[in-house]
Amino acid sequence: MKNEFSLDKLLRDNIRNLKPYSSARDEFSGEAAVFLDANENPFNEPFNRYPDPQQKKLKAKIAALKNVGTEAIFLGNGSDEAIDLVFRAFCNPGIDNIVSIVPTYGMYNVAANINDVQVSEVELNEDFTLSAQRVLEASDEYTKLIFLCSPNNPTGNALDAEEIKKILNETKALVILDEAYIDFCPEKSMLAELTAFPNLIVLQTFSKAWGMAGIRLGMAFASAEIITILNHIKYPYNINILTQLKAIELLKLEEEQADWVKLLIDERKKLATKLANLPFVEKVYPSDSNFLLIKTHDAAGIYNYLVDEKIIIRDRSKVILCAGCLRISIGSPLENQQLMETLQALL
Numbered sequence: 149m150k151n152e153f154s155l156d157k158l159l160r161d162n163i164r165n166l167k168p169y170s171s172a173r174d175e176f177s178g179e180a181a182v183f184l185d186a187n188e189n190p191f192n193e194p195f196n197r198y199p200d201p202q203q204k205k206l207k208a209k210i211a212a213l214k215n216v217g218t219e220a221i222f223l224g225n226g227s228d229e230a231i232d233l234v235f236r237a238f239c240n241p242g243i244d245n246i247v248s249i250v251p252t253y254g255m256y257n258v259a260a261n262i263n264d265v266q267v268s269e270v271e272l273n274e275d276f277t278l279s280a281q282r283v284l285e286a287s288d289e290y291t292k293l294i295f296l297c298s299p300n301n302p303t304g305n306a307l308d309a310e311e312i313k314k315i316l317n318e319t320k321a322l323v324i325l326d327e328a329y330i331d332f333c334p335e336k337s338m339l340a341e342l343t344a345f346p347n348l349i350v351l352q353t354f355s356k357a358w359g360m361a362g363i364r365l366g367m368a369f370a371s372a373e374i375i376t377i378l379n380h381i382k383y384p385y386n387i388n389i390l391t392q393l394k395a396i397e398l399l400k401l402e403e404e405q406a407d408w409v410k411l412l413i414d415e416r417k418k419l420a421t422k423l424a425n426l427p428f429v430e431k432v433y434p435s436d437s438n439f440l441l442i443k444t445h446d447a448a449g450i451y452n453y454l455v456d457e458k459i460i461i462r463d464r465s466k467v468i469l470c471a472g473c474l475r476i477s478i479g480s481p482l483e484n485q486q487l488m489e490t491l492q493a494l495l
């Protein structure tokens with residue numbers, strides 16, 4: 149079945165008719181000797197100046213890194229900004245709906261609730277695999293967005309590419325594929341499929357593999373048409389100067405980043421084996437990410453014990469399909485060793 153995708157039909161009327169704010173830096177962005185156009189203070193360089201609203205230098209670096217055109221990149225104050233913006237661009241409050249999987253990252257539901265948009269939740273299979281058929285069946289004529297997360301949080305596994313493509317092929321909605329953890333399994337990214345699927349938005353972030361959670365920088369990749377819409381509705385100066393400068397500086401550490409990722413994957417494998425040997429650990433789920441989900445006999449007990457020992461992990465035992473489950477981020481070798489020694493002391 150062909151999807152007859154139409155971006156224009158998905159767009160809210162008010163956004164289609166929007167005349168976006170035009171800043172001083174939008175109207176003149178070239179080189180000049182004297183800038184007297186934005187009521188800035190002439191002192192305290194470089195922080196006295198408004199940041200580049202289009203983040204051109206940073207986007208050029210990201211374009212080279214990700215092998216996409218700059219017109220296919222949106223940068224946000226964390227991935228959370230892009231998540232909120234797609235609701236504001238496409239979902240009429242109280243009328244439209246989205247489809248998302250369960251369990252998954254909590255922000256999609258929060259953003260839906262804030263924007264007064266109904267969520268149709270589709271459970272993953274017992275083994276956390278995705279059923280494209282059930283996602284498609286949960287959609288109706290008011291479904292504007294379908295949220296998928298691969299590798300998925302908190303389950304850790306990457307979703308099957310064929311199932312994702314089936315959804316992309318058969319839905320008229322936009323598919324937001326959150327690849328926050330993709331640097332830990334780059335071969336599973338769908339970024340190269342952007343040109344094949346006009347209804348695909350891929351989210352990535354600097355918060356995980358790049359070690360930049362504190363500077364708040366998220367990326368959305370999509371068609372130039374979709375990126376233009378997001379740029380029209382974002383705050384004009386959404387990425388501040390400190391973040392833009394720091395990201396450009398840190399992007400030079402490509403080799404270090406690759407070393408971190410390799411080490412974390414190696415640590416994840418070691419930790420998975422050790423955790424599986426603990427008698428109170430029933431199962432260590434396979435992971436394509438920088439964390440492990442484990443099923444235990446007493447999630448709350450283990451969680452509270454670790455808190456008392458000043459080690460904080462995430463209790464996910466109340467989440468659907470995750471009874472007894474704890475989520476553990478992979479730390480430094482020393483931190484992982486401390487975790488294991490503390491857990492072994494429970495025996």
Ligand SMILES: *Cc1c(COP(=O)(O)O)cnc(C)c1O
Nearest residue numbers: 226227228253301328353355366
């Ligand atoms: C951590 C995480 C993010 C990152 O969000 P930022 O706002 O970019 O820090 C996005 N999606 C998922 C699924 C995550 O787990």
